[in-house]
Amino acid sequence: MTAQTIDGKAHADGLGARISGAIPSFREQTGRPPGLAVVLVGTDPASEVYVSSKGRMARKLGMASFEHILPEATTQQQLLDLIAQLNADDSVDGILVQLPLPAHLDSLPVIEAIDPAKDVDGLHPSSAGRLVSGLPGLVSCTPLGCLMLLRSQLGNLSGLDAVVVGRSILVGKPMAQLLLAENCTVSMAHSRTRDLPGKIRQADIVVAAAGQAEMIKGDWIKPGATVIDVGTSRIVRDGRKTLVGDVEFASACGVAGAITPVPGGVGPMTIMCLMHNTLLAACRRKALAEPRLW
Numbered sequence: 001m002t003a004q005t006i007d008g009k010a011h012a013d014g015l016g017a018r019i020s021g022a023i024p025s026f027r028e029q030t031g032r033p034p035g036l037a038v039v040l041v042g043t044d045p046a047s048e049v050y051v052s053s054k055g056r057m058a059r060k061l062g063m064a065s066f067e068h069i070l071p072e073a074t075t076q077q078q079l080l081d082l083i084a085q086l087n088a089d090d091s092v093d094g095i096l097v098q099l100p101l102p103a104h105l106d107s108l109p110v111i112e113a114i115d116p117a118k119d120v121d122g123l124h125p126s127s128a129g130r131l132v133s134g135l136p137g138l139v140s141c142t143p144l145g146c147l148m149l150l151r152s153q154l155g156n157l158s159g160l161d162a163v164v165v166g167r168s169i170l171v172g173k174p175m176a177q178l179l180l181a182e183n184c185t186v187s188m189a190h191s192r193t194r195d196l197p198g199k200i201r202q203a204d205i206v207v208a209a210a211g212q213a214e215m216i217k218g219d220w221i222k223p224g225a226t227v228i229d230v231g232t233s234r235i236v237r238d239g240r241k242t243l244v245g246d247v248e249f250a251s252a253c254g255v256a257g258a259i260t261p262v263p264g265g266v267g268p269m270t271i272m273c274l275m276h277n278t279l280l281a282a283c284r285r286k287a288l289a290e291p292r293l294w
């Protein structure tokens with residue numbers, strides 16, 4: 001069996017087309033485009049790439065992009081002052097602070113300082129609480145993108161056994177809540193889980209978000225399962241730097257029914273779901289009808 005490869009880039013392009021199609025109507029009704037503010041502290045090379053991709057994508061779709069690149073030595077108070085300024089700026093509909101922050105900064109108070117109506121990363125405790133409570137809100141971009149891929153691949157997820165490997169607030173926890181809301185039977189696995197291969201072997205859906213290169217092997221996967229790989233690790237293979245996921249792609253392909261590749265799977269959906277959330281936040285802030293985007 002060779003698994004079907006789930007093309008995240010194609011899905012993201014489709015979503016992007018629907019988002020850009022909805023922006024002229026927002027502009028007509030408000031006299032301005034939806035606005036996204038992205039904050040980067042320091043010079044982490046991967047974060048610099050992600051932040052510039054976000055700004056580029058926002059502009060490409062017709063949004064306003066406000067990029068705030070702060071020096072490594074930025075203090076907690078300076079960062080909180082910037083968040084307060086962005087909260088008060090009506091042209092900003094979404095605020096995202098790129099993670100991880102430098103070690104001397106505490107990310108949770110910064111996330112808590114963001115106006116929940118502008119929390120396009122879905123990380124504010126209010127957004128997380130709304131998700132758990134089944135209330136409409138803004139959902140963290142990577143798990144939202146994973147859910148879109150799963151729905152498009154499998155249709156109705158009700159009754160399926162799902163395992164989420166990893167328990168971060170960015171991916172694992174919101175992913176488990178989204179799958180629960182789809183009526184999956186959800187297990188959460190993490191670094192202390194006993195018999196991880198055994199847990200994964202029972203799952204119809206595997207979402208791998210542990211951040212460990214190629215830790216999940218093909219013979220851990222239930223034949224025909226759908227595998228969503230959130231990991232992105234750079235390893236050296238045959239003397240060359242290679243980007244790999246948390247799943248050993250070659251061996252998993254021989255067992256799974258469908259699998260996301262790395263790169264080109266979940267990553268492009270993360271960026272497009274940020275655009276999705278920015279448009280949604282903009283419509284909600286202005287009490288406009290929300291476009292149906294997926």
Ligand SMILES: Nc1nc2c(c(=O)[nH]1)N[C@@H](CN(C=O)c1ccc(C(=O)N[C@@H](CCC(=O)O)C(=O)O)cc1)CN2
Nearest residue numbers: 050097098099100121141142263264265266267268270
């Ligand atoms: N505030 C946030 N910080 C971080 C988030 C987030 O959602 N919000 N997620 C990640 C980084 N990230 C976006 O910020 C992100 C990661 C990966 C990709 C992506 O498209 N990856 C490509 C490969 C790119 C490469 O070659 O390096 C792919 O998988 O195809 C987009 C966004 C942590 N921080």
